[in-house]
Amino acid sequence: MLSPHLADFLKRLQQAEQLLRVEAEVSADLEIAEITRRVAASAGRALLFDNVCERTGAVATGLLASERRVCLALGADSLDAAADQIATHLAASDLPAPRVAATPACQQVIELGRDIDLVSLPLLRTTPDNAQAALGGAWLTTADPETSDPGTLDPATVQTALTPCDALVQDRRALIITWCDRDPLAAHFRAAQRRGGRLPVAIFFGGPPALALLASPAWQLGRDVYAVVGGLADGTFEVATCRTHPLLVPAESELVIEGQLDTSDAAHEARTATLEVEMITHRTGPRLTAQVPGGPADEPAQLRRTAARLxxxxxxxxxxxxxxxxxxxxxxxxxxxxxxxxxxxxxxxxxxxxxxxxxxxxxxxxxxxxxxxxxxxxxxxxxxxxxxxxxxxxxxxxxxxxxxxxxxxxxxxxATRPWPEVDRAGRDRQTSVEQIRELVTARWSEYGMP
The missing domain is CATH 3.40.1670.10 (UbiD C-terminal domain-like)
Known part of the structure; x- marks a missing residue:
């Protein structure tokens, strides 16, 4: 059965001896990234840093940086088995619609106004080239402004649009968001731009780890990814409605950032926009996730290889x-x-x-x-x-x-053989070696050979 949220997945990793908890105080500024790269290079375990210097909350890295951990997240014995299960559920017509939770865990704590402080979160600066911390392990959700009712969002009919969050911290209450043109965010941004308004956005940490492998194919095939997750988890998936805008996020998320994107022309040309944060909600003691880039052994590379196989x-x-x-x-x-x-x-x-x-x-x-x-x-x-x-x-x-x-x-x-299979001289490539030998033997005297 698919792991439905981060807490469950961390428990699975602990039981499988695939998680190392780091209790020493570490810095979110480059140090955690360097530790993660070294562990990934030696095919080590996922890491959970409980004591991040001058930050509130813990951070986990390398969660899906190995095939074994991907299988644990998908609840499958092998990637081949997982691929068949995912294909079946993506094609199914009777998936259970998500259910809105009455008291979602992701809204245990609510921060507004001056309480909002992105700088205090355990967000990582992973390379010296980045001057700011990045949100590399979160998901961003939006709704199509031209088709969704601004007053409600029915989980039984909506197709959730998830985009991998590529963002940098600008200051305590603002993020710089970047995307590419195939992301759902790009289409919704253009729609909001045509309507002349801002685009409501929610960013969440700690949903089902398998979202990293399910979001793109579900969106491409017109399926709601939360319904697919529910089917793979053998139950109805619980979601929460954001408090500032009618967007749906996993009810068991660790932390949710709500806000609106500026849709000015200049911002869209650069595929970059500023997110003005209006509210942060989270569980008590949230644990964030982060992906650390750094070569063929890193988590993003492993996810691309796994997604291809699936x-x-x-x-x-x-x-x-x-x-x-x-x-x-x-x-x-x-x-x-x-x-x-x-x-x-x-x-x-x-x-x-x-x-x-x-x-x-x-x-x-x-x-x-x-x-x-x-x-x-x-x-x-x-x-x-x-x-x-x-x-x-x-x-x-x-x-x-x-x-x-x-x-x-x-x-x-x-690099396939030409069709029909003839070689560069036009001769039949399937002529066997034995036939050639028989031909040469029969004509040997004609060649004037002794």
Missing amino acids: ALPRLRAGHRAIRKLVCPDWAAGEVLLVAIEKRHAGEPREVAALIASDATFVRLRFLVLVDDDVDLADERQVWQRVASECRPTTDVIGSPHALGDEVPAMLAFD
Whole structure:
């Protein structure tokens, strides 16, 4: 069963000896990030820092930085089993609608006005390049201003729109929010901009850890992610209605930040806007989550690799040629190897277009397509096939995501055999070695050989 909230997941990690609690006083300014990177590089446990210097609350890092911990979050024995379960629930028509909790845990404490202080939260500065602390492990939810009733939000009919929160602390009561054009936030921001108003936003920490793997495919397929979570958790998922605006967040969230985004033209051109915080609600003693970037072993890279594997059943449903896929560990989720069963000449381009259009692969840079007789686990075999079959003039496919300058174009390398299978000289590639040997033996005297 899927882990429904952070407290449950931390308990699972503790029982599985996958969590290390750090009681020594540590700084949110670079120190926690450096500790997390070193532990991730050695495939260590998730970390919970209980004593963050001059901050209120604890912070957890590396929660989903290993395949085993991802399986614990999804309540599955393996990623393959989880992929099948997720595909089934994304396609289901009878998922239980979320239920609004009467007394949500995320609203045990309410902070308004001068009590709001983002600087006091255990938000991390992860690199020297960032002058401010970042919100790297939270989710941002919005509602479409053109279709939602500003006075109510019915959890039985709404499709929750979640965007990974990419934000920096500007001051005690303001955040700088950044997004890319495929995020739900981008569409809702433009709609609010057309209406000439501000966009209500809620940011929450501590929802179901599996949201990191479910939010994008659910949104792309038009499913409510809270309903999908409820189905995978074998029950109805409880949500809370924010107190300043009718937005829905997980009732068991650790902390919720409510506010409104400025929708000026200049802000949208930069895909950046200022969030003016109106209220913070949280549990007593909240525990925040943070993702620390830092290379192929970090949590964001692990999540991209995992999301790709979980997408396999959905991709197979979209194109019958797809058989297997692998994200190499060293590639930080930016390279994808795909084996296909090729039935006609245009299939590699069709598969490349399908993958380029999938929200799971928005950060993908390079796609390598090979025939399904190639062992994707043997990268030497993969790259040998690229060297022998991929011609730069015809077999390199440029697939821009068309999402804006901050999202790189994807290049696909078609390393499948030509169709029909003829070699560069036009001879049948399937002619067996034995047939050639028989031919040469029969004609040996014609060659003038002794």
